[in-house]
Amino acid sequence: MAQTFARRYRLTKTDEFSSVFGFRKAIRGKLLMLHYQPRAEGFTEPRLGLVVGKKLLKKAVDRNRVKRIVREQFRCLRESLPACDLIVRLAVKPSSLDGKLLAGDFVALLDRLRRPKPKRDE
Template sequence: MDQTFARRYRLTKTDEFSSVFGFRRAIRGQWLMLHYQPRSEGSARLGLVVGKKLLKRAVDRNRVKRIVREQFRSRRADLPMVDIVVRLAAKPVRPLDGKALAGDLLVLFDKLKRPAKPRPVAA
């Protein structure tokens, strides 16, 4: 099985990010928010948004991105065909706990794999 994080598994263009955000489907975790949009073919792709507003130090932002990429890379084969954008939803506690962030992302991936419950239609 291919365990790399090749370019075909990444969201690279602004239009791709805009499309995922425009689809308006998201799952929120304790620190991370996962926006997603179904794809017609191919495998899951990942995009990351980690802004300075929540993490001032570049070393912290890069660590978050490294943790998310590694979890995605190792679990990509189990994910449905979706485009995913992961962003920080809340400021993580300092010092940055990598295991907690990874665990939060795995919970979001599990929620993504489960089929959505149909919403009741209001009369």
């Protein structure tokens, strides 16, 4: 397995982010929010975008740490993910920046993404 976070696994353009946010599908965890959109036919790899605003984490070192933790989990689990564009953002201001808690929250969100949605009978 590659030890890098190659460019083809990243969302880089504003249009790509807007498209995922515009699709309006999201899963909320304890700390993180996962926005997702299935990729077009012919694309088999998931891509990741990260949004960690100054509003929730003032220090750049803290914002970068969140991104690093999420990227690492994505890199490790990438093979098992569906072909989706994913955007991870901080949903709440963490009281303390616990790496294990962040990583666990992200992994739990990915597990929920992989599970098929139960159909509601109305």
